[in-house]
Amino acid sequence: MRKRTVTLLVAAVLLLGVAGPAPAQTFVFGAQGEPVQLDPAVITDGISSRITRQIYDSLVKYRGATTEVEPALAEKWEVSADGKVWTFQLRKNVKFQDGNPLDAAAVVWNFERWWKSAHPQHENQIKAGQTFEYWEAQFGGFDDKSIVSSVEAVGSHTVRITLKAPQAPFLANLAMFVFDIASPKAVEKWGIEFGKHPVGTGAFRFVEWKPNQEVILEANPDYWGVKPKVKRVVVRNIKDNSQRLAALKAGEIHGMEGLNPDDVKVVKGDPNLQLLLRPTNTTGYIAFNYKVKEFQDKRLRQAFAHALNKRAIVEALYGGTGLVATQFQPPSLWGYNKELKDFEHSPAKAQDLLKQAGFPRGLSEITWEDGKKEPLVFWYMSRSRPYFPNPKEIAEAMAADLAKAGIKAQLQTAEWAVYLDKRKNGQLPLYMLGWTGDNGDPDNFLCYFFCAPGAPREGFYLNKPLADVLLRAQSLTRQAERARLYRQAEQMLQDDVGRLFIANNQPPLAFSRKVKGYVTNPTGSEHFNTVEVQ
Amino acid sequence: MSALAKAMQRVALPAARPGRSPAGAAWRRLLASPVARAGLGIVSAFVLIGVLTPALHHYEARTDADLTLRLKPPTGAHPFGTDTLGRDILVRVLHGTRVSLGLGVSSVAVAAVVGSLLGLLAGYAGRRADLVLMFCMDILLAFPATLLAIAIVAMIGPGLRNSLFAISLVSIPVYARISRSIVLALREREFVTAAWALGMSDWRLLRRHILPNCLPPLIVQTTLAIAFAILEAAALGFLGLGAQPPTPEWGAMLADSYKYFTSGAWWVFFFPGAAIMLSVLGFNLLGDGLRDALDPRLRL
Numbered sequence: 139m140r141k142r143t144v145t146l147l148v149a150a151v152l153l154l155g156v157a158g159p160a161p162a163q164t165f166v167f168g169a170q171g172e173p174v175q176l177d178p179a180v181i182t183d184g185i186s187s188r189i190t191r192q193i194y195d196s197l198v199k200y201r202g203a204t205t206e207v208e209p210a211l212a213e214k215w216e217v218s219a220d221g222k223v224w225t226f227q228l229r230k231n232v233k234f235q236d237g238n239p240l241d242a243a244a245v246v247w248n249f250e251r252w253w254k255s256a257h258p259q260h261e262n263q264i265k266a267g268q269t270f271e272y273w274e275a276q277f278g279g280f281d282d283k284s285i286v287s288s289v290e291a292v293g294s295h296t297v298r299i300t301l302k303a304p305q306a307p308f309l310a311n312l313a314m315f316v317f318d319i320a321s322p323k324a325v326e327k328w329g330i331e332f333g334k335h336p337v338g339t340g341a342f343r344f345v346e347w348k349p350n351q352e353v354i355l356e357a358n359p360d361y362w363g364v365k366p367k368v369k370r371v372v373v374r375n376i377k378d379n380s381q382r383l384a385a386l387k388a389g390e391i392h393g394m395e396g397l398n399p400d401d402v403k404v405v406k407g408d409p410n411l412q413l414l415l416r417p418t419n420t421t422g423y424i425a426f427n428y429k430v431k432e433f434q435d436k437r438l439r440q441a442f443a444h445a446l447n448k449r450a451i452v453e454a455l456y457g458g459t460g461l462v463a464t465q466f467q468p469p470s471l472w473g474y475n476k477e478l479k480d481f482e483h484s485p486a487k488a489q490d491l492l493k494q495a496g497f498p499r500g501l502s503e504i505t506w507e508d509g510k511k512e513p514l515v516f517w518y519m520s521r522s523r524p525y526f527p528n529p530k531e532i533a534e535a536m537a538a539d540l541a542k543a544g545i546k547a548q549l550q551t552a553e554w555a556v557y558l559d560k561r562k563n564g565q566l567p568l569y570m571l572g573w574t575g576d577n578g579d580p581d582n583f584l585c586y587f588f589c590a591p592g593a594p595r596e597g598f599y600l601n602k603p604l605a606d607v608l609l610r611a612q613s614l615t616r617q618a619e620r621a622r623l624y625r626q627a628e629q630m631l632q633d634d635v636g637r638l639f640i641a642n643n644q645p646p647l648a649f650s651r652k653v654k655g656y657v658t659n660p661t662g663s664e665h666f667n668t669v670e671v672q
Numbered sequence: 673m674s675a676l677a678k679a680m681q682r683v684a685l686p687a688a689r690p691g692r693s694p695a696g697a698a699w700r701r702l703l704a705s706p707v708a709r710a711g712l713g714i715v716s717a718f719v720l721i722g723v724l725t726p727a728l729h730h731y732e733a734r735t736d737a738d739l740t741l742r743l744k745p746p747t748g749a750h751p752f753g754t755d756t757l758g759r760d761i762l763v764r765v766l767h768g769t770r771v772s773l774g775l776g777v778s779s780v781a782v783a784a785v786v787g788s789l790l791g792l793l794a795g796y797a798g799r800r801a802d803l804v805l806m807f808c809m810d811i812l813l814a815f816p817a818t819l820l821a822i823a824i825v826a827m828i829g830p831g832l833r834n835s836l837f838a839i840s841l842v843s844i845p846v847y848a849r850i851s852r853s854i855v856l857a858l859r860e861r862e863f864v865t866a867a868w869a870l871g872m873s874d875w876r877l878l879r880r881h882i883l884p885n886c887l888p889p890l891i892v893q894t895t896l897a898i899a900f901a902i903l904e905a906a907a908l909g910f911l912g913l914g915a916q917p918p919t920p921e922w923g924a925m926l927a928d929s930y931k932y933f934t935s936g937a938w939w940v941f942f943f944p945g946a947a948i949m950l951s952v953l954g955f956n957l958l959g960d961g962l963r964d965a966l967d968p969r970l971r972l
Contacts, residue, residue, distance in 0.1 A: 380930075380931050384934065455739070528756075530917060533917070539737075546734060550830075550916060
């Protein structure tokens, strides 16, 4: 009897050995931090949305590695000739993970929650300190301020959305992670706690969130789309970039984002790892505060532009994944202006311009409009972002370039939230920041920044003609016409040296060679249902 | 009267032979210990570097960057290699000596003077002054020193001067406690009572008898505290709260470079780290040696 057991065991081991390892059932992804919460409507950060994109679907989605829109929960749609009435046909037989059906009523309920400030599930979020920030930014505001005038269910699976005016990027907006459709029943059940108990229609359903450790998801067997290839997804929080890479090398995780630029070559040189790049969709810039008298002089701004050696910075500090930026839009966008020529790097020219502007001995002190003088401080970011992966080093390199041309700036930073706050209130005289596109539309880059001339958060930059061009481009629907206007806008922005655009980046991701089928998307919206771990 | 005090002191220091000052004897004892000699050597070397480097070599940190020379391993031209902006690490470590050591020494000097005076006052005046002062010191001591320093800098803003202030503040209570405890013990000693009974003024008593007797433990504490302050300054620099870029400060240099561990550029963090370690070691060895030399009881 015992002998037989042993023989069986040996046979089993041999069999397994011959059959080779079975495909892994779990995909572990290393994230850069802790998600804020998992209610897509009120989050804005990439760490949270990486997880919510697996749990929920939106009406339409970005196709593969592009920002072109394809059907998701909406099977097909049509738009009226005036561009104001959109009719969506929803996919039939789709269920939320809590068993409730996805129908027109559920979609309308979601829109009303985002849009109407009196909606109970909107109001309670506001009271809890949350905001529906993206709805406001993409659709003009809440209630009557919104560009949306009605959302109705015209059949059990037909939704009609009426706009007050045509909005060119409307469909692209709907594919953003914030407009993922949540289960109305679950939101009503959990209220402001819904972000800890997410329920959608997506390829994975939520299992557990271990604070400061990981979020665990499992495959949704009823998923309407491409069925997940792994049983579980674990998104593990490892804050430090080097530590995360060490975990990847040790096989504790299968993939990660947030690679130190200098680790790109480490990943390339490791036979067990592979490198994937997200198509570029991000631009880092330096902004001037126009309440500073000196910066109102265009010659001075030109001096800055000629002083910086962008090529050297991009080549040395981006790990080979960066590109020199000539304008705000990254080259992947259809409004990109190929004709634009960059400022030549020439310290001599910069010094000359400084002299013309009345600073023969260089610039080290600034004067605010109210007469207050202070040393010139160049604010650098305390946190690494895709557009400035190592902000302190880049800032030091740029400050050295400026100093060589006679512009002596002190470097200073602040905690990230404080930094963004100071920027929003127009308190930073000279600062670095950037933008990652959300929906692949040039409007999302240019209009977000320059459609409100004189806004404090944009350093009081006042360029009315530029805003007019951008608003006109937003109201048109023909892409060729719009592209022409965006190219013109970039030219105007460069002629005025309104801002200094430094670099675009193709953010690098690292994976184990065992991982197949991960598709990077410029917006960072990536779905794990195609991922396979061998 | 001071003759009596001197006589008392001589009795208290049995190792001192007649005709030699206590300081001279202590110095001799210090040099007799190889460990203390090593500490003294390291400390003097760092002090020399800190003083001579800025005098002999001009360094313009603001314009120092050459991205074409980035992350080059140590060679003849750059004995310590270059950092992530192509800056010579040797030059920055040497110039960093003045910043890091200067920060350590000056913050401890401030703390030592303020702390010991407060302790003297508390111990000698006694009663209410003692209660209030020591209560304040206990509050400061209740927090871990590094945490308190971080909190202070977070409140008043980052920078070299503010971190100097924070480090001095957190080092004060130790001095106050040491000097107070010595004063309390001395007050009961016969020679002090005698001097007081003979009508010596408070000020003179403090200056001639009590303060000199406080010095040995305070000196020992100071050398050890400098080591702590250098570490503290490095910690603040590491967290981005101390010296601001591009100032060459060891802790900040370490913070900027530790992430190159994975890409194999060991020299960028090794040399600033070694400078911190060596200088702290030097002050600690010297402090240990001084304690042995200044406290004759340990030799009995």
